[in-house]
Amino acid sequence: GENVEQHPSTLSVQEGDSAVIKCTYSDSASNYFPWYKQELGKGPQLIIDIRSNVGEKKDQRIAVTLNKTAKHFSLHITETQPEDSAVYFCAASIRGGNQFYFGTGTSLTVIP
Amino acid sequence: ETGVTQSPTHLIKTRGQQVTLRCSSQSGHNTVSWYQQALGQGPQFIFQYYREEENGRGNFPPRFSGLQFPNYSSELNVNALELDDSALYLCASSLGLAGRNEQFFGPGTRLTVL
Numbered sequence: 176g177e178n179v180e181q182h183p184s185t186l187s188v189q190e191g192d193s194a195v196i197k198c199t200y201s202d203s204a205s206n207y208f209p210w211y212k213q214e215l216g217k218g219p220q221l222i223i224d225i226r227s228n229v230g231e232k233k234d235q236r237i238a239v240t241l242n243k244t245a246k247h248f249s250l251h252i253t254e255t256q257p258e259d260s261a262v263y264f265c266a267a268s269i270r271g272g273n274q275f276y277f278g279t280g281t282s283l284t285v286i287p
Numbered sequence: 288e289t290g291v292t293q294s295p296t297h298l299i300k301t302r303g304q305q306v307t308l309r310c311s312s313q314s315g316h317n318t319v320s321w322y323q324q325a326l327g328q329g330p331q332f333i334f335q336y337y338r339e340e341e342n343g344r345g346n347f348p349p350r351f352s353g354l355q356f357p358n359y360s361s362e363l364n365v366n367a368l369e370l371d372d373s374a375l376y377l378c379a380s381s382l383g384l385a386g387r388n389e390q391f392f393g394p395g396t397r398l399t400v401l
Contacts, residue, residue: 179329181329209389211392216394217394217395218291218377218379218392218393218394218395219330219377219392220392221389221390221391224389264329264330266329272343273335273337273342273343273384274320274332274335274343274345275320275330275332275390276332277329277330277331278329279327279328279329280327280328280329
């Protein structure tokens with residue numbers, strides 16, 4: 176099966192700074208990579224995703240990049256705000272597969 | 288359009304008991320996946336139901352079982368509860384098989400086994 180590693184496990188940034196979270200995956204057949212934000216007491220919410228035929232995708236302050244050769248993908252949050260504080264998970268799914276493999280999460284704290 | 292709902296929100300059981308967790312999928316979604324999320328970890332795939340049939344299972348023992356109903360709602364049953372079963376159980380729904388389509392999560396059921 177797939178193995179997804181995520182770094183760092185914790186990240187603190189000043190409000191207005193950028194935050195970057197990185198993930199690597201092991202199976203070259205993986206072709207869909209969503210990112211989820213999980214706030215305390217809630218289920219994960221999809222914030223952005225990328226498919227393997229695209230190298231970068233942006234949605235306002237959030238962007239995701241994918242390097243298929245190196246098998247890694249990253250989440251970039253610019254102009255961070257206190258409400259961005261949460262746990263972020265990356266995930267991957269294998270082409271033709273039926274499940275998502277999640278990273279271990281990054282706890283992001285944005286300091287006002 | 289209603290989102291994914293789960294019940295109950297919290298549950299306390301003792302070792303050896305059985306538990307049933309429930310999930311209502313997002314309107315129009317025909318696939319439900321269940322995940323176990325231990326404290327401080329990412330969600331781990333338990334199994335997926337597509338049009339009332341199990342379609343894929345993660346590395347969980349047979350005492351974890353499930354059902355999907357004609358309205359696409361789903362149940363997760365866990366028999367012979369063990370202390371390590373304490374976790375947040377998440378249900379996610381999608382239109383079509385998860386792994387190929389966006390899936391949306393419910394708020395989860397927090398299970399504590401004493």
